[in-house]
Amino acid sequence: MSTFLLLTITGLGLGAMYFLIASGLSLIYGLMGVLNFAHGAFISVGGYGTWWFQTNVFDGIDSLLWRWLLSAFMGLVLGGAFAALVELVLIRPLYSRHIEQVLVTVGLQLAFVALLIGGFGADAKPYTVPPWLHDTTTVFGAHIPNDRWIEIATAIVVLALLQLFLRKTRYGLIIRAGVENRAMVQALGIDVRKAFTLVFAIGGIAAAIAGVLSGVYFNVVGPEQGTSLLIFAFIVVVIGGLGSIGGSAAAAVVVGLTQQYTNYYASAGIGDMVVVLLLGVVLLTRPRGFAGAVVGARA
């Protein structure tokens, strides 16, 4: 029982990171039709940005909590700014040329990983966090590392904020309308391109949060970490239904839990296979994903 509980919470923690990445991917795809490979770079900007500020700028702060929080905040700012810059410089000139946009993000992702390896080395960097994050809390006999709670709570807060933003604000309305029918939004005289930059910035911040949290989860940040998380986020996005935040959240939980359970009860590595199998089954039975948006409708 206690093992099961530990696996469940850990799976949810993993799912939380998938959701943070997938939500941005899904919004960007829904609005702009771009599969954003550079999301892996946004994750790394968050992770490495936090690590860099921790070791170079805020290393004078004695309180590990504040040092971590301030550095993480700077990581998020960098992630959002970098994402907005990518949209302005690389995506916007290729407006409405989807295939080129995807290719540019692929090139950026590859070049960025190479740059990280060149700048900071191929080895992973240790990540300092307040020690209590790695203590455990005992719940019903299960010793659960504290960072799992932070990951889950962050994802829930981000989900709530995103939904609030999408449902209650004018820009949220434009984005939702744009996901549904971009041509109509433009016909109404609204400059949808501003929403593109905004969606990239939001996605970049969410991905940077995932980068910060993955540093806590794995204890290190490495150059390839973003890429490996990104692949499962892609699976989450397809299973959840492209363009749907709620679908991504549900799919992230399912994928995270499935991975943890099967990796433990079957054997290590099987979990990853089962997730891919799940993707195949979903595509065969419900090609639209959980949330019902048409998979690949933009093709």
Add this chain to the structure above:
Amino acid sequence: MNRDLVKNWLWPLAVFGLLAIVPKIAVDVPRLFDQPIDSPGTLALLASCLVFGALALTYDIQFGYTGLLSFGHALYIALGCYLSNIAITQWHWQFWQGVLFTIAVAFVLSMVLGFVSLRATGIAFAMVTLAFAQAGAVLALKDPHHWTHGEEGLGADYTKLPQAFVGIFNTKNLYWLALAFLAVVFFIVRWLADSSPGRVWGAIRDNEPRVEVLGMRSRAYKLQAFVVSSVLAAAGGIVYMLLFNGSTLSVTEPNFTLTLLLMVVIGGAGSRWGAVLGGILYTYLDDRLVAIGSSSQVAGLPKALRTPLEQPLFLLGVVFILIVMFLPGGLVGIVQRGRPTGLRRIREAVGGEAPPVKEGV
């Protein structure tokens, strides 16, 4: 008719014929190569350039010729590379048995996975192929049956390999093998492009709804292109295994497919010479830029400038982005001005503009 004969068959034959005499040239080309052309080191580099030229061309069957953007092509190359090796090294089969078995498995696997992944189209297809390839990569890494040796990689049992391809002295044979494979793939693609399925592939790339309206089942044709390209990729994987005396995890990784995509786009998608040129040039630069990065001129630069120059993948990634943005026809697009080439033609297939009507989000 005669002009076509010259352009389609005699030109390529002349080029491949010239490439075939390269191992007999004992010349030193100081800046381009460290060692004389006929030395094993240079020949091995040239052979891997040729293999990547061929692999890029197999990828282009899907991407440039049919408009399918796959992120999982590495799966079939890895299958060829690993399964042929496992057959001889772990199961102690004869080499030719391993080759036949590998090709058969590649055929069946690409049929099954192609059938499933082609239910999705456009970008979703790309993601699904990526996921399948990732499953293959995990399988090779975790190695549940102790066949692949995980991160160590699996060295081939050289007693089972054809003796003509074993040993440094025989590097020239490997070069010829790579060249022969490239020529075979080149002429197969040449022949396919003019065949009736090949024309349907091109039509699917240019305008898939129209193909459907004409009463053809575009999915069946796409599956055909997928299987042909995947089986050729598996054959390329076997050549790759011979060239590198074994199998390593790098061929299984998603980045391997992305590298092929870079090669095809840099050279010029949907063009035989473009894909081949891209593959050759990329592989050559990837190898040689390391030498430039560690040269004394670069070492004297400040760190902020030196770091990017020491990373070939960074430079190639930047070149790729610039080509996508400013030269969508790739390098061959410079020569073939005025004709719609490269990405311009594929754009419609993968990312059409027409916004879909969705029922609720």
